[in-house]
Amino acid sequence: MIRFEHVAKRYPGGIQALSDVNFDLHKGELAFLTGHSGAGKSTLLRLIALLERPSRGQVLFDGRNVGKLARRHIPYLRRRIGVIFQDHRLLSDKKVFDNVALPLMIAGVSYSEIRRRVRAALDKVGLLDKENMYPPMLSGGQQQRVGIARAIIGKPPLLLADEPTGNLDPEMSADLMNYFLQLNEVGVTVLIASHDLELIRQLGRRVLVLKNGAMIDDLPSRHQPTVSDHGQS
Amino acid sequence: MEALPGAAGLRAWARRHAYSFLSSLGALTRQPIASSMTLIVLAVALTLPTALHVALDNVRAISQSWERLDTLSVFLTADIDENEARRMGSRLTLWEEIAAIDPISPEQGLADVTGQLNLGNVSEELASALPENPLPWVLEITPEDDTVLTALVDRLEREAGVSSVVVDLKWLERLDAMVAVVGQLVLLLAALFAVGVAFIVANTIRMDIQNRREEIEVMSLVGATPPFIRRPFLYTGLWYGLIGGTLAWLIVWFGLIALEGPMGELSGSYNADFTLSPPSMEIAALLIAGSGLFGVLGSWLVVNQHLRRINP
Numbered sequence: 001m002i003r004f005e006h007v008a009k010r011y012p013g014g015i016q017a018l019s020d021v022n023f024d025l026h027k028g029e030l031a032f033l034t035g036h037s038g039a040g041k042s043t044l045l046r047l048i049a050l051l052e053r054p055s056r057g058q059v060l061f062d063g064r065n066v067g068k069l070a071r072r073h074i075p076y077l078r079r080r081i082g083v084i085f086q087d088h089r090l091l092s093d094k095k096v097f098d099n100v101a102l103p104l105m106i107a108g109v110s111y112s113e114i115r116r117r118v119r120a121a122l123d124k125v126g127l128l129d130k131e132n133m134y135p136p137m138l139s140g141g142q143q144q145r146v147g148i149a150r151a152i153i154g155k156p157p158l159l160l161a162d163e164p165t166g167n168l169d170p171e172m173s174a175d176l177m178n179y180f181l182q183l184n185e186v187g188v189t190v191l192i193a194s195h196d197l198e199l200i201r202q203l204g205r206r207v208l209v210l211k212n213g214a215m216i217d218d219l220p221s222r223h224q225p226t227v228s229d230h231g232q233s
Numbered sequence: 234m235e236a237l238p239g240a241a242g243l244r245a246w247a248r249r250h251a252y253s254f255l256s257s258l259g260a261l262t263r264q265p266i267a268s269s270m271t272l273i274v275l276a277v278a279l280t281l282p283t284a285l286h287v288a289l290d291n292v293r294a295i296s297q298s299w300e301r302l303d304t305l306s307v308f309l310t311a312d313i314d315e316n317e318a319r320r321m322g323s324r325l326t327l328w329e330e331i332a333a334i335d336p337i338s339p340e341q342g343l344a345d346v347t348g349q350l351n352l353g354n355v356s357e358e359l360a361s362a363l364p365e366n367p368l369p370w371v372l373e374i375t376p377e378d379d380t381v382l383t384a385l386v387d388r389l390e391r392e393a394g395v396s397s398v399v400v401d402l403k404w405l406e407r408l409d410a411m412v413a414v415v416g417q418l419v420l421l422l423a424a425l426f427a428v429g430v431a432f433i434v435a436n437t438i439r440m441d442i443q444n445r446r447e448e449i450e451v452m453s454l455v456g457a458t459p460p461f462i463r464r465p466f467l468y469t470g471l472w473y474g475l476i477g478g479t480l481a482w483l484i485v486w487f488g489l490i491a492l493e494g495p496m497g498e499l500s501g502s503y504n505a506d507f508t509l510s511p512p513s514m515e516i517a518a519l520l521i522a523g524s525g526l527f528g529v530l531g532s533w534l535v536v537n538q539h540l541r542r543i544n545p
Contacts, residue, residue, distance in 0.1 A: 049454070051454075072458075072459075075453075075456045075457060075458040075459075075461075076456065077456075078453075078454060078455065078456040079455070079456035083454060083455075089447070089450075089451050089454065090451075091447065091448050091451060102451070102452065102455055103455040103456060105248075105249075105252050106249070106452065106455060106456055106457045106458075106461060107245070107456070108244075108245030108246065108248045108249040109245070109248070110244070110248065111248075150455065154455075154456070
């Protein structure tokens with residue numbers, strides 16, 4: 001689904017954020033992206049969502065070279081990617097309902113459909129009773145879950161999360177990771193940037209390690225899908 | 234798993250537009266003080282050229298009505314008597330530039346002059362004091378509406394028996410020239426203020442964009458197209474322009490009402506019947522639509538500049 005071929009990103013001012021990064025992320029996979037802060041995790045995610053263009057190499061999304069995508073096609077690429085940020089990026093002057101509904105409003109979905117789907121998404125993250133609240137009234141973990149609801153409302157095939165557990169306590173972090181695992185089980189490809197090494201090791205999924213802008217390790221998943229796994233929900 | 238490539242079709246389009254429309258109204262009402270200040274600046278700025286245009290229109294109308302009333306006085310030479318004067322008068326009525334001719338005898342002329350000078354009883358004394366009436370026969374000519382007066386004057390002066398043709402039109406010509414100058418000024422001012430409107434709106438929208446920077450970024454992140462992000466701001470610019478133009482028109486309208494009383498007194502003192510005519514519907518429409526257009530233009534400028542920064 002995603003393939004990086006010799007990707008380099010140099011910011012104006014000479015900062016080399018990524019150099020010669022190569023990896024493949026297959027459809028339906030869940031992987032962690034880890035490394036020290038400043039290792040280039042955010043840059044890598046930003047290249048996929050085309051918030052930045054690579055300086056060299058190719059970023060392929062479903063076989064298409066994202067870096068060469070015309071500006072007018074960018075919005076349609078972003079609609080196929082759900083992005084979750086450490087700082088939530090919620091609109092504080094809009095209700096939770098409207099925050100989650102935003103991608104559907106943009107796509108021009110009918111109001112009754114929006115209503116149905118927003119409710120379903122909020123239900124999934126356990127915040128159905130908070131739909132009329134404003135984000136600043138919620139706890140950090142709840143805000144992050146609103147961000148997840150917004151990211152998944154459009155049913156994107158790919159979910160990117162940038163330090164989603166950065167501001168949360170361990171219990172909430174584990175909870176949150178469970179949401180991602182559940183989403184992955186229904187077929188969403190997930191890439192999570194995180195430096196919560198403890199949590200990552202517990203889950204035993206594929207781990208990509210960045211250091212100073214280079215991909216230094218790619219640990220395969222120890223996770224074996226079992227019948228009982230699929231039986232859970 | 235269905236993704237969201239963008240619901241197509243007319244209904245989706247209409248829904249997206251409805252969203253932009255409502256969101257633009259929200260922008261105006263969210264900061265009522267800031268937006269009303271902008272509106273007042275716009276209204277005042279637009280009032281100036283509009284008021285000038287209305288004033289000019291009225292002066293033009295008055296000067297035209299004066300021109301139509303104006304007559305030429307053809308002074309005949311002293312040796313022409315009543316018969317000859319009347320014969321000449323009936324001959325000139327055949328000219329197509331001339332609408333009517335009124336021959337004035339020297340006696341009547343003298344009476345008019347003394348009457349106009351308001352000399353009262355003195356006039357009779359004056360008339361009797363003169364050894365003989367110094368005035369010649371005069372033909373008072375009312376030209377047709379579309380006559381070129383200077384050409385008619387030339388032609389009359391070439392006639393035998395005509396001593397001089399008096400047209401007191403110099404001041405009217407000057408007025409016309411002045412009206413033309415001011416008319417040009419109105420056009421220049423209108424152009425200048427149109428640009429002003431665009432930039433006032435641009436500046437206001439720029440601040441609005443600053444305040445909503447995060448919202449714009451988030452919308453862009455979740456896949457809003459640039460036209461979708463741009464549209465509420467264009468609507469906001471349109472509202473500013475339309476409302477500002479309408480306010481300017483109202484200000485001019487109320488100004489005219491306020492001037493009505495003094496104007497009546499002024500025209501009464503001249504024994505005339507001037508009334509101020511309000512701006513024509515065309516001008517009102519031009520003002521409002523024009524300022525709306527330049528409002529959109531102004532917001533287009535800033536929004537595009539900003540969007541370029543978000544989408545690399």
